[in-house]
Every structure is written in C-alpha cells, then in structure tokens.
Amino acid sequence: MLKYNRLASIAILACLILSGCALSRDTNQIEAYNQFAIRAAQAQLWNEAVFRWKQVIGVDPENSKAYNNLGVAYEALGDTDEAVAAYQRATELEPDNKYYRLNYRRCRIHIRRSGVDEDAPQLEEDESPSTE
Numbered sequence: 001m002l003k004y005n006r007l008a009s010i011a012i013l014a015c016l017i018l019s020g021c022a023l024s025r026d027t028n029q030i031e032a033y034n035q036f037a038i039r040a041a042q043a044q045l046w047n048e049a050v051f052r053w054k055q056v057i058g059v060d061p062e063n064s065k066a067y068n069n070l071g072v073a074y075e076a077l078g079d080t081d082e083a084v085a086a087y088q089r090a091t092e093l094e095p096d097n098k099y100y101r102l103n104y105r106r107c108r109i110h111i112r113r114s115g116v117d118e119d120a121p122q123l124e125e126d127e128s129p130s131t132e
Contacts, residue, residue: 064093
C-alpha cells in the first residue's frame with residue numbers, strides 16, 4: 001500500500017510540474033505571437049497582424065489586449081464589423097479599460113456615420129484607435 005501511495009504522489013507531482021511547464025510555454029508562445037503581430041502592424045502588414053493576434057486568442061481566449069489590437073488591425077483593413085466585434089469582446093473582458101471602450105465607441109460611430117448603425121454614440125472627430 002505504501003508503494004502505491006508513493007507512486008501516486010510522484011505521479012501527482014509530475015503532473016503539477018508538467019502543467020507548470022505548459023503554462024510557461026503558453027505564456028512564451030503568447031508573447032512571441034504578440035510581438036510578431038506588433039511588428040507586422042508597425043510595418044502595416046495588417047493581415048499578418050490579424051493572423052498573429054488570432055493565434056494569441058487561440059492560446060488565450062481571455063486576452064483583452066489581443067482583442068483590442070485585433071480590432072485596430074481589422075479597422076486598418078476596413079473591416080469595421082470585425083473591428084467592432086473585437087473591440088466589444090475586449091471591453092467585455094476588461095470593462096474598466098478606457099482605451100478599449102473608446103476604440104469600441106469610436107468604431108461604432110464610424111459605422112453610424114457611414115449609415116449602417118443607428119445606435120452608435122457620438123464622438124469627437126480627432127479620436128483615433130489605440131493599441132497596447
């Protein structure tokens with residue numbers, strides 16, 4: 001019986017260590033995708049940036065920063081519907097972030113001014129999207 005308890009303890013310890021390694025790997029992977037996406041966005045390679053931020057979200061679906069940045073990229077590509085959806089998700093994940101709320105609001109206003117969305121709030125002309 002003692003032998004089985006020892007084996008069970010070793011197995012549990014191994015699982016904990018391996019799960020910690022997986023978490024570290026995910027964090028490193030997220031950071032690598034994010035940095036690549038930022039460089040792509042800086043080079044105005046918006047499709048590549050979208051692809052990389054989607055990868056971040058695939059690994060970490062609760063990453064509000066990636067959703068916000070994805071919204072910026074979609075907006076740069078002229079895909080305002082996708083941008084609004086991304087901004088909305090960012091604000092749902094982090095409702096107190098004023099930059100996410102501003103981006104979401106500003107993009108909805110852009111859609112309203114184009115005649116598509118009647119419910120968007122009013123916003124000043126000089127406000128532009130913010131990445132993090």
